[in-house]
Amino acid sequence: MDKTYYLITLETASPLVLSNRPSSGDSSVFHSLEYIPGASIRGAFIQLMKQLDKYQDEVAVTKEVKDLFVEEGYRFGNFHPANSSLLPLTAVSCKQFPGFVSEDFEKNHGVRDSLLDNYLNTKEYNSASFECNHETEGGKVCQSPLLPYDRPITALEDYQLEGFLYQDARLVNKLQTGHIAIDPITQTNKKGHIFFENTIDIEEIFEGIIEVPREHKAVFENVMNINATLRVGSKRTSGFGMLNVTNCQEVNERIPTEGNPSLNKSLEERWKDFQSLCREKNVIKQDEFAFSITCMSDAILKDNWFRYRTDLTKDLLENYTNLTIPDFTLEYSQVSTKQISGWNQMWKTALDDEVGIKVGSSYLFKSKEGSDEEWIDLLGKIENMPIGERTYDGFGTVFVCHPFHLQMEEV
Ligand SMILES: [Zn+2]
Known part of the structure; x- marks a missing residue:
C-alpha cells in the first residue's frame, strides 16, 4: 500500500499519565512512560475522526477502523520527546x-x-x-x-562544524500529583487509600511519524490539523492527557532524525562504512559481509509455533518479510525483553500480556554470499517494512547498519 509519512509535533496542554502500573508491586506511586505509544495516538485519532463525521453509523465506522487501522493502512509510530533520540542498547x-x-x-x-x-x-x-x-x-x-x-541523546547544536557529536537531551519535566479514594457508601475518603502519579508536565513537546495510506490523505489532514486536540493516557475524565497538534508536515523518512542526524545517512553509505570497519577490525574477512539490525521501537517476534523469540534468525526474518535472503548467520545480539500489556477500550478488557524486545536491541549478522548491491537492495526493503507482530501498533521499526555501532572510540 502506498503511504505518505507525516511528522507530527504534539504539545502537552494538561498533565499526562501514560501507564497505570505502580512502580513496584505494593507501591501507590504510578510512573508515566517517557514516550507516548503509537497505539494511544491512534485511539485518540479515531475518536477525533468519529466526532468530525457524526452521521456515519457505528457499523460503517467499525468497518472503516478495521480496514484502515488494523493490519494494513495507517501506522502510528511512538512519539518521543522532540529533538531527542535513543542510542542502541550496546x-x-x-x-x-x-x-x-x-x-x-x-x-x-x-x-x-x-x-x-x-x-x-x-x-x-x-x-x-x-x-x-x-x-x-x-x-x-x-x-x-x-x-x-541509556539516556536520551541529542546532537550538539554546531554538529555540522564538528562532525556528528552528541550530548544528553533535556529530560522531560515531571510533576507529582496525588488523589485519594472515595468510599462509595459514606462518600468520604477511604482510609489508607492515597495514590500518587508521576505525570509529564505541560508544555512538553513530543514528535512522531504517522504513516497514512495515500488515498486517505485528505481525511487525515482534515482531522490532524494544527487546531486539533488529542486526548490520551489515564485520568482523561479529570482533565489529564490533552495534547495540542502544533505541527503536521509531510516527510520522507519513517524515523525522526533531528535528535541524531547520523541516522540521515543513506543505506549505501552506512553499508559501506560498516563493511570497511568490520574488515579493518577483523570481524569479517575481505570476501565476507557484515551488517547489523537495530530495533528503533519495541518489537514482538513469534515463530510458527507461537513462541516468543528474541533471536532474529534467517527463518524468522524471511517469514516476516516474505523475501528470499542469501544465507547469513546471527553472530551476536544484545537484547532486552519487556512485558507488553494493553487495554482494549472498546471491549473494556485487558489484552493478553506479550513478551517484546526492547527498543535499542541490536543484532550482528555475517554472510559469505550475495553482493554489495544485492544486500543493499534487500536490506533497504527490510528497513522499509516493520517486522514482527502488531506492526500497525508501531512495533518492529528496524534500522540497518546503525552508524553508532561503528563508534568504537569514546565520544
Ligand atoms: Zn573512565
Whole structure:
C-alpha cells in the first residue's frame, strides 16, 4: 500500500499519565512512560475522526477502523520527546564518570558502542574491551568498568562544524500529583487509600511519524490539523492527557532524525562504512559481509509455533518479510525483553500480556554470499517494512547498519 509519512509535533496542554502500573508491586506511586505509544495516538485519532463525521453509523465506522487501522493502512509510530533520540542498547560509558566527552574534558569519560567489541570477545577474550579507555592526566588509563548508557541523546547544536557529536537531551519535566479514594457508601475518603502519579508536565513537546495510506490523505489532514486536540493516557475524565497538534508536515523518512542526524545517512553509505570497519577490525574477512539490525521501537517476534523469540534468525526474518535472503548467520545480539500489556477500550478488557524486545536491541549478522548491491537492495526493503507482530501498533521499526555501532572510540 502506498503511504505518505507525516511528522507530527504534539504539545502537552494538561498533565499526562501514560501507564497505570505502580512502580513496584505494593507501591501507590504510578510512573508515566517517557514516550507516548503509537497505539494511544491512534485511539485518540479515531475518536477525533468519529466526532468530525457524526452521521456515519457505528457499523460503517467499525468497518472503516478495521480496514484502515488494523493490519494494513495507517501506522502510528511512538512519539518521543522532540529533538531527542535513543542510542542502541550496546552504548556503554565509564561507571565512574559516565557521559559524553565535553569541553570540560576531565569530567566525563565518553560514550562508545560495544557491539563489535563484544562480538570479537566471543572469539578472543580481551579484558580491555570491558574497561574505560579514557586517558586521564599523566597518561594513565581509567580502567573503570563500563555500564550501559541509556539516556536520551541529542546532537550538539554546531554538529555540522564538528562532525556528528552528541550530548544528553533535556529530560522531560515531571510533576507529582496525588488523589485519594472515595468510599462509595459514606462518600468520604477511604482510609489508607492515597495514590500518587508521576505525570509529564505541560508544555512538553513530543514528535512522531504517522504513516497514512495515500488515498486517505485528505481525511487525515482534515482531522490532524494544527487546531486539533488529542486526548490520551489515564485520568482523561479529570482533565489529564490533552495534547495540542502544533505541527503536521509531510516527510520522507519513517524515523525522526533531528535528535541524531547520523541516522540521515543513506543505506549505501552506512553499508559501506560498516563493511570497511568490520574488515579493518577483523570481524569479517575481505570476501565476507557484515551488517547489523537495530530495533528503533519495541518489537514482538513469534515463530510458527507461537513462541516468543528474541533471536532474529534467517527463518524468522524471511517469514516476516516474505523475501528470499542469501544465507547469513546471527553472530551476536544484545537484547532486552519487556512485558507488553494493553487495554482494549472498546471491549473494556485487558489484552493478553506479550513478551517484546526492547527498543535499542541490536543484532550482528555475517554472510559469505550475495553482493554489495544485492544486500543493499534487500536490506533497504527490510528497513522499509516493520517486522514482527502488531506492526500497525508501531512495533518492529528496524534500522540497518546503525552508524553508532561503528563508534568504537569514546565520544
Ligand atoms: Zn573512565
